Amino acid sequence: xxxxxxxxxxxxxxxxxxxxGGDRYDAITMLAVLEHIPPDAQRDxxxxxxxxxxxxxxxxxxxxxxxxxxxxxxxxxxxxxDGMAEHEHxxxxxxxxxxxxxxxxxxxxxxxxxxxxxxxxxxxxRAGDDSRSTLxxxxxxxxxx
Numbered sequence: 717x718x719x720x721x722x723x724x725x726x727x728x729x730x731x732x733x734x735x736x737g738g739d740r741y742d743a744i745t746m747l748a749v750l751e752h753i754p755p756d757a758q759r760d761x762x763x764x765x766x767x768x769x770x771x772x773x774x775x776x777x778x779x780x781x782x783x784x785x786x787x788x789x790x791x792x793x794x795x796x797x798d799g800m801a802e803h804e805h806x807x808x809x810x811x812x813x814x815x816x817x818x819x820x821x822x823x824x825x826x827x828x829x830x831x832x833x834x835x836x837x838x839x840x841x842r843a844g845d846d847s848r849s850t851l852x853x854x855x856x857x858x859x860x861x
Contacts, residue, residue, distance in 0.1 A: 732764040740770040746777045750816070751808035758808075762820040772847050774825070775817060775840040779810040781829075810836040818843075 727734055731744075744765055753761060765775055813836070814824055822840035829836055841847070 731761060732768060735768065739768075741768055741773060742770055743774050743776060744768060746775070748778055748780055750777060750779055750813060751806065753806070753808075755806055755808075758816055759820070762816045762822075765817075766821045766842065769842065772841070772845055775822060775838075777813055777817075777838045777840075779808065779813050779836045779838070781834045781836065782809060810838075813838050 727736075729735075750758065769775070814827070817838070817840045818824065821843050823843045823845070824838065825841050826837065826839040
C-alpha cells in the first residue's frame with residue numbers, strides 16, 4: 717500500500733508489479749538497487765521503466781564500484797562491519813548499466829563517479845528526448861496525475 721507524503725509517495729514492493737496500474741512518473745530512482753537484482757530480471761526492469769516514465773522523465777541510478785565489495789569484506793574480517801550482504805550483488809558492474817538501459821530504449825544523459833570513485837551516477841532519458849531539462853521541475857510538476 718502506498719504511503720502518501722504530500723507531493724510524493726513511497727511504494728514498497730517490486731516494480732512494476734507493486735505500482736498502481738496506469739500511473740506514470742517524472743523520475744524513477746534506483747539508488748544502489750541494480751546490483752541486487754538477479755541478472756535475468758534486470759532487463760525486464762529496465763524495459764518496464766520505459767512504459768512507467770512520463771514524457772521527458774528521467775531514470776536516476778547509482779551503482780557502487782566492485783571495489784566496495786572488497787572494502788565490505790575487509791570491514792567484516794576486521795569486525796568493523798556486520799550484516800552487509802556483498803554476496804547479493806550478482807557480479808553487476810557499473811559499466812553494465814549503460815547497455816542495460818540503452819538496449820531498452822533510453823539514452824544516457826549523464827554519467828559520473830563520486831565518493832572517491834566508489835560510486836557511480838547514471839541519468840537516462842527516453843531515446844530521442846532531446847530536452848535539456850534537469851531533474852528540477854516547476855512546483856507541482858512532480859506530483860502524480
